[in-house]
Amino acid sequence: MTAPAHTRSSADLIRAEEPVLAHNYHPLPVVVARAEGTWVEDVEGNRYLDMLAGYSALNFGHRHPGLIEAAHRQLDLLTLTSRAFHNDKLAEFAERLAALTGLDMVLPMNTGAEAVESAVKVARKWAYDVKGVPDGQATIVVAADNFHGRTTTIVSFSTDETARSGFGPFTPGFRVVPYNDLAALEEAVDDTTAAVLIEPIQGEAGVVIPDDGYLAGVRELTSRKGCLFIADEIQSGLGRTGRTLAVEHESVVPDMLLLGKALGGGIVPVSAVVAKREVLAVLRPGEHGSTFGGNPLAAAVGTAVVELLETGEFQHRAADLGVGLRDGLTELVGKGVVGFRARGLWAGVDIDPAVGTGREISERLMREGVLVKDTHGSTIRLAPPLTITAEELTGALAALEKVLK
Structure with a gap:
């Protein structure tokens, strides 16, 4: 992807929303301007792996x-x-x-x-x-x-x-x-x-x-x-x-x-x-x-x-890659993760409160180039596009391990 040309920075755009948008969301401080597959770019051209997929609205990735x-x-x-x-x-x-x-x-x-x-x-x-x-x-x-x-x-x-x-x-x-x-x-x-x-x-x-x-x-x-x-x-x-x-x-x-x-x-x-x-x-x-x-x-x-x-392709991908997701999360239990629930390419991960809140972990992951979303205080949700590769999934889990330390 080529970084789009913008005259307003992410910080400017976030500030501009404050007086004119209803405050019914508390999004992460990233302003997405372009996306393809499992990746999105902000207005400055920084790339992020999307591990939320629009709460499953983007099961087939961005712009399939x-x-x-x-x-x-x-x-x-x-x-x-x-x-x-x-x-x-x-x-x-x-x-x-x-x-x-x-x-x-x-x-x-x-x-x-x-x-x-x-x-x-x-x-x-x-x-x-x-x-x-x-x-x-x-x-x-x-x-x-x-x-x-x-x-x-x-x-x-x-x-x-x-x-x-x-x-x-x-x-x-x-x-x-x-x-x-x-x-x-x-x-x-x-x-x-x-x-x-x-x-x-x-x-x-x-x-x-x-x-x-x-x-x-x-x-x-x-x-x-x-x-x-x-x-x-x-x-x-x-x-x-x-x-x-x-x-x-x-x-x-x-x-x-x-x-x-x-x-x-x-x-x-x-x-x-x-x-x-x-x-x-x-x-x-x-x-x-x-x-x-x-x-x-x-x-x-x-x-x-x-x-x-x-075709069944995406169902099989979710099942097969889901094994790697569960295995990777199992390795993190006791290392900042206190438990998780997963089926296919969908997981709720409970973070040790001593390590950080779900929001704090989400912000740390954002700085590592991975986007997730917190829920109910100490839990983060992982729901990547079903088009994600095994290598991308491994990278996301490595980033989670890093921020938990």
């Missing part, structure tokens, strides 16, 4: 040539019609995404939060129309320490006070149980339960992986008790864990699957609810929609993403 080509091609033809009209890209996108996930129908949206909100609406409608729950009494069971988005309904069932405090009154109709606790889930589900909504792996909580058998247990329980199983795979899906979907590690098929982030290839926001036919069939014209949902540009990019995943 196949995805960029699909976007360029569509930009020359048609970008938006709204759903008032059909477009020539949406059918193929839905067909191939349904086939990839083993489900039947697709409800295209834009952001992950929109997919979650859509699933909440569909589950409630299903409960009233199909299950026979009395109107206004449907409940949805969720897990503590979840992260499903930032809208007012979604933060209503968050247990993170930073996400909730000051944003009430909250939307009723949700029951929170401990994650990875089938007994608590069994007790919470009753005749009013429309669905159980969980992340197969909790990302924002620090890449928390449930016990073997938990997801299969959720599937068995929801089937037995006559409610829906909604799997939020917005971060865990589309190759990240070494499978197309994280639920595949237990051969589980949910009733509704929520996808986003990587589905847009890091180019446009694309999300989707993918579900069994009898579930999405409860929606009728006028009951739900999105001006940009299913737009032809998004559908073209989304189809190109599905095409990449159909």
